[in-house]
Amino acid sequence: MRILLSGCLLAASAAMMAGCHGDESASPAAIQTMQARVVESQQQQVPLNVRSTGTVHARETAMVSAQVMGRIKQVLVREGDSVRAGQTLAVLDDAALRASVDQAQAAVKAAQGEQVAAQTDSRLAASTLDRYRQLQSEKSVSPQEMDVVSRQAEASSARLDAVRAQTEAARAQESGARTMLGYTRLVAPFSGVVTARMADPGTMASPGVPLLQVDQTGALQLQAAVDESMIAAVHKGMKAQVAMDGVSSANLSGVVAEIVPAADSSSHSFLVKIDLPASSQLHAGMYGTVEFANGTRQAILIPRSAVVLHGSLPCVFVLDSQGIAQLRYLTLGAAQGSLVEVLSGISSGERLVDTPGDRELAGKRIEVQP
Secondary structure: OHHHHHHHHHHHHHHHHHHHHHHOOOOOOOOOEEEEEEEEOEEEEEEEEEEEEEEEEEOOEEEEEEOOOEEEEEEOOOOOOEEOOOOEEEEEOOHHHHHHHHHHHHHHHHHHHHHHHHHHHHHHHHHHHHHHHHHHHOOOOOHHHHHHHHHHHHHHHHHHHHHHHHHHHHHHHHHHHHHHHHOOEEEOOOOEEEEEEOOOOOOEEOEOOEEEEEEEOOOEEEEEEEEOOOHHHOOOOOEEEEEEOOOOOOOEEEEEEEEOOOOOOOOOEEEEEEEOOOOOOOOOOOEEEEEEEEEEEEEEEEEHHHOEEEOOEEEEEEEOOOOEEEEEEOEEEEEEOOEEEEEEOOOOOOEEEEOOOOOOOOOOEEEEOO
């Protein structure tokens, strides 16, 4: 009797539960629909470029330094001043070298006086020898007297030659002293612009220590380091695209002017010099990037307008087969105009939401907006 009652109770409970579940309706949650423009990722041929960075330099740069030691008396230019070839840039104290010039001049005058006296003695000895030769022909002088006069004439001529050599040496010493005096005036090696001033009046100048830097006037060069694995793609005379911050021109076209044949042992790169077009916006010291064309390659491109940032990470909203948007993070490459290369995250032919703005579209159905 107890077993029968328990069975009845279980059957009743099951019937009640079945009745309760039967009353519920299993309706899925509604998916929100939003309108948006849709674009598609595409696989295209893009340029395969060798990319490098560098800085702008003048084609010719001179570090002006003193050739003699001395205290700087005047510095006549500052950074940004335009100078012409031969213009005096700085003056050193020349008191000691002027004294050397005066001393050399005095030595020249003394040597010239000795030369005049030696010439007089030589002429006298020569004329005396001529008279004795005449007397010798008349047998009026002894051979001993003739030998004495001949030796005196030879000695006078030798003394004149020695004094002349001393005079030339004194003149050379004067010329050297004047040259050293000229080194106290530092001049511009060519026309250009002063880009650095490293000394002020009162500073002691030493040979080889730079005091001023002058960049030659004219077109500039971008000097970039190209890795040794890519240098084969670069050759003299080829064109290169240059981009710089602060320069309004979108693309500056340069020409490879020189490739330094020896690689840097520490960075394993070659220095490449690119001639830049004349522009008032370009200045020495600016930083820029350069690209050398090296064929083409396949790449997946999407409009840059489809990319949004979540935090600092780029991502896009990708539509699945049912038109539901899914957030997908990307790894981006170089920009190609209004497009950008995708290195990883999506494949070719996928549909993306264009210009999503700040809308949160993940999980929403996207209705294509015309």
